[in-house]
Amino acid sequence: MANNSNLGAAKAAKNDEFYTQYADIQKEINAYLEYNPNTFRDKTVLLPCDDPEWSNFTRFFAQNFERLGLKRLISTSYAVESKKYKNYEPTLFEMDSPIFDADKTRINGKIFELNRDADGSGRIDIDDLEWHYLEGDGDFRSPEVCALRDQADIIITNPPFSLFREFVAWIVSSEKDMLIIGNINAITYREIFSLIRENRIWLGATGFMSDMVFGVPKGTEVDPKDKAKAQKLGYTGDYTRLGNSCWFTNLDHGRRHQPMQLMSMSDNKRFGKHKDIKEYGYLKYDNYDAIDIGYTDAIPSDYNDAMGVPITFLDKYCPEQFEIVGLFGNFEPEVSKTYPALICGSDVRFMKIPGLTTGPVVNRIAKYKRVIIRKKQ
Numbered sequence: 001m002a003n004n005s006n007l008g009a010a011k012a013a014k015n016d017e018f019y020t021q022y023a024d025i026q027k028e029i030n031a032y033l034e035y036n037p038n039t040f041r042d043k044t045v046l047l048p049c050d051d052p053e054w055s056n057f058t059r060f061f062a063q064n065f066e067r068l069g070l071k072r073l074i075s076t077s078y079a080v081e082s083k084k085y086k087n088y089e090p091t092l093f094e095m096d097s098p099i100f101d102a103d104k105t106r107i108n109g110k111i112f113e114l115n116r117d118a119d120g121s122g123r124i125d126i127d128d129l130e131w132h133y134l135e136g137d138g139d140f141r142s143p144e145v146c147a148l149r150d151q152a153d154i155i156i157t158n159p160p161f162s163l164f165r166e167f168v169a170w171i172v173s174s175e176k177d178m179l180i181i182g183n184i185n186a187i188t189y190r191e192i193f194s195l196i197r198e199n200r201i202w203l204g205a206t207g208f209m210s211d212m213v214f215g216v217p218k219g220t221e222v223d224p225k226d227k228a229k230a231q232k233l234g235y236t237g238d239y240t241r242l243g244n245s246c247w248f249t250n251l252d253h254g255r256r257h258q259p260m261q262l263m264s265m266s267d268n269k270r271f272g273k274h275k276d277i278k279e280y281g282y283l284k285y286d287n288y289d290a291i292d293i294g295y296t297d298a299i300p301s302d303y304n305d306a307m308g309v310p311i312t313f314l315d316k317y318c319p320e321q322f323e324i325v326g327l328f329g330n331f332e333p334e335v336s337k338t339y340p341a342l343i344c345g346s347d348v349r350f351m352k353i354p355g356l357t358t359g360p361v362v363n364r365i366a367k368y369k370r371v372i373i374r375k376k377q
């Protein structure tokens, strides 16, 4: 029988294999173009975790090479023998090529490049992609791919989930621009949060409340609810919807400069939709000098001191409206049905923590992690 650690490893391996859909890439890229039509002009774009024959990132950027005004597109893939999850067959495209190599196809990475009208059709497009095997396996950390990173202006992809921290550090150390997909929970990783607080990265243009659908390896077990949601969005077969995915970037887009429309504190207490705020008002933490606000839409427009808000606030964060002071909390309160909600009547997800905690606590009740913000003066 498979033991737990084997099952865990198999799950982690599969967690690295989520394939982004063309429509989601298009929607995100269009938002940058709306804000600045020259975002990608004369830029070298590197897609470093993208099997070029399958990846919708490669397809999208190759097909839109001229529209975006790209200088060069480079797309590299990771060799199947190096992947944790091995599920691969070479494509006819590769097998029909004069440079096909039955060994290299399994142990070497591949590179596809686009920067010229190779077929003389009069335009640069997907048919002009030229490829060869990499010397190594295409690991983004390999010297070969690092050298490609150093030649690039923007690094774009959906990287392996298990290496997200390392992947961001890999980009940040080279001071390149980025547009990558990750899990919303990555916001609370110390290194990622520091970058967000310093406004060196932020969330992308597609709000994370909008469902993104991903392809999964054939036969992957998918939660029926997620499968049904993917189907509703028109994807049948090996697809899942991941409600907690979002884009991380340091490219500017218009949505992050739109301030939230907020009510004053007294209007929230009188007319707001949250029962607990109407009943108890805004309560201070026991262990930090700030008020706790469980809902982003209840942030008062006229409060000038520190406020703790849910991490989902970052989806609405406008740097001209608020500054980010810090992240409060390094634990998740357990769900407790037995311990009654004491203060904030409608929030049943918290419990009393015996003893001290470094996370947010209101009237001795632990709260979820909060982002501490302050209104820009």
Ligand SMILES: C[S@@+](CC[C@H](N)C(=O)[O-])C[C@H]1O[C@@H](n2cnc3c(N)ncnc32)[C@H](O)[C@@H]1O
Residues within 6 Å of the ligand: 015, 016, 017, 018, 019, 020, 048, 049, 050, 051, 055, 056, 057, 077, 078, 083, 084, 138, 139, 140, 141, 157, 158, 159, 160, 161, 163
């Ligand atoms: C989440 S998938 C996304 C694939 C593609 N970027 C997309 O969005 O459809 C991440 C891919 O990175 C590959 N990968 C895993 N470890 C890698 C590494 N160290 N270097 C490069 N690619 C890696 C995985 O095998 C997987 O194909």
